[in-house]
Amino acid sequence: MTTVGFIGLGNMGGPMAGNLVAAGLDVTGHDVAEGACAAARAKGLAIADSATAAAADREVVITMLPDGAALLEVYRSIVADVRANTILMDCSTVDIASARQAHDMAAERNLPSVDAPVSGGIAGAEAGTLTFMVGSDPPACEAVRPLLDIMGRTIVHCGGPGCGQAVKICNNMILGVSMIGVCEALVLAEKLEIDPARVFDVVSTSSGSCWSMNDYCPLPGVGPESPADHDYVPGFAAALMSKDLGLSQRAAASVDVATPMGAKAAAVYETMVASGRGHLDFSAVIRHVRALVRE
Secondary structure, three states: OOOOEEEOOOHHHHHHHHHHHHOOOOEEEEEHHHHHHHHHOOOOOEOOOOHEEEEEEEEEEOOOOOOHHHHHHHHHHOOOOOOOOOOOEEEOOOOOOHOOOHHHHHHHHOOOOOEEEEHHHHHHHHOOEEEEEOOOOOOHHHHHHHHHHHEEEEEEEOOOOHHHHHHHHHHHHHHHHHHHHHHHHHHHHHOOOOHHHHHHHHHHOOOOOOOHHOOOOOOOOOOOOOOOOOOOOOOHHHHHHEEEEEHHHHHHHHHHOOOHHHHHHHHHHHHHHHHOOOOOEEHHHHHHHHHHEEE
16 A cells, blocks of 8 residues: 545644655645645655545545535545545544544445544654544454554554544543643642642642643643643644534534533633634643633
8 A cells, every 4th residue: 555645734634644755655645725735745745736636546545634524525526536445534533423424425435434533733743653543444444554553653443434533522522621620720739839840740640640731731841841831832722622622512412411521621712712822732721721710
């Protein structure tokens, strides 16, 4: 498997496609943004003028797009024209209904399809250490595994079509909730005049231990290097976290599940984005927490 079409060459897709090229694969890409195309050319990608052209005569077509509407628009343009047995793999984070509709569109032409959203952010995309949550029939998962092994470190087959998106939504709901909890605790410690480094030392080795504290501490100079040490340049933008938490609430509503903490987290990030901070890393929510006044 050496020929790949890659549609969506932004902050995540560009580095992912670049890693495939670096591994010796023949990759043709497309993006609507000329800046993304220029950056991809610098990584060795051939650039096509359209999504249809990028997908033509490819063994695998990968998409990394902003939302379900964009995904379905691309699939409508490429599914009818790709060659028989082309594998379609979507690595975007989208709503479960759109993911399953994309699978259905592929199935109408008997094309293998995979939903494989990622975790790991821009740094993971660049380093090739992403986690892939795969939803597909087992043979399709195994067929794309060599590509996933190039772009990521951990590949988990989560179940059938749409299951990768479902797991991704659950994961990011946990992440959003935990980051807000860490930020609230650190702001409380500041007000209590506790050295944040001592808080980190205790929490990271005791019952409050979590990734949001241990690996991605939202305070500069505390714990391992994180976006907080670079004025909250993402990373994983707050606007994307807000989007994913919104997806979690839509999914919860669709199956009548109450997620009160998830709903609270979604509201916090929605407010943060509305305040003009959506371009910052999601850990910059600590600034939002500081600005709140206890009623």
